[in-house]
Amino acid sequence: MIIVQVAGGLGNQLQQYALYRKFVRLGKEARLDVSWFSKESQGKVLAKRELELAYFDRLIYEVCTPGEKAKLIGTEGIAGKLKRKLLPGTVRWFHESKIYHPELLSFENMYISGYFACEKYYSDILYDLREKIQFPVSSNPLNIEMAQEMKHRQSVSVHIRRGDYLDPENMAVFGNICTELYYETAIRLVKGEVPEAHFYLFSDDISYVSSQYKGSEYTVVDINHGKDSFYDMWLMSNCKHNICANSTFSFWGARLNGNDDKIMVRPTIHKNSQFFVKEEMEDLWEGWRFVNPLGKIE
DSSP states (O other): OEEEEOOSSHHHHHHHHHHHHHHHHTTOOEEEEOGGGSHHHHTTOSSOOOOGGGGSBTOOOOBOOHHHHHHHHOOSSHHHHHHHHHOGGGOOEEEOOSSOOTTGGGOSSEEEESOOOOGGGTGGGHHHHHHHOBOOOOSOHHHHHHHHHHHTTEEEEEEEOOGGGGSHHHHHHHTTSSOHHHHHHHHHHHHHHOTTEEEEEEESOHHHHHHHOOSTTEEEOOOOOGGGGGHHHHHHHHSSEEEOOSSHHHHHHHHTOOOTTOOEEEESOSSTTOOOOHHHHHHHTTTEEEEOTTSOBO
């Protein structure tokens, strides 16, 4: 049995779900472990999260039992911790440690932890994921109106994440990657191929994007807040093209976009600890365009 741990925010949850679906498509017995979202587990983490996979319509998945999980990694208590420490050879627990693990999909009996942002794991089943990841109909008519407008224009989503990325601890990890130069180049790249492009700006800092992006070619999207924020991903997916932040949230806005001729732009790296290797990234993120923090198209 394969068990994929679900943890983190919406973008990460979708990546873990996508990997689970890939194992299912390979004919393997697979489950999701959603215990990270239990009240007890959430009491141990700083950034509280909800199981947002539960928000979607028709998203079918099987959840592992405590017994199935224990067979692979032991129990949650002291006995399980001792087993993992003293008898590591009996524990079937894989931890993601790099951008791509080619051996991952060959596993048969394994508990798997990680975020799996690399698209190569599930790029060949994205068509199936688009069918299964169905957003419920929004109760806010502004979302419906915006989506219809996007379908009738050369719409381009632009995700600018600031908020928690400006905190000192996060700045060291994620900061100065999606710079103003990054966005200037990404927008210019899209306009060069789509002259009639209209840019829809999504951000957790509306005052910033409103002051930075003025003019008739820009629309600042300020509709969804709180639990409804996940509808921003749905709106991004309704755009014809996508400019992403170093954020799995906007990666999924682009992945769920079913436009065959879409332009997808992302930063060369997701974290400051990574190094961009053009040939590798073109293989792992097929079809994407890459722009570095200095505004250079790679």
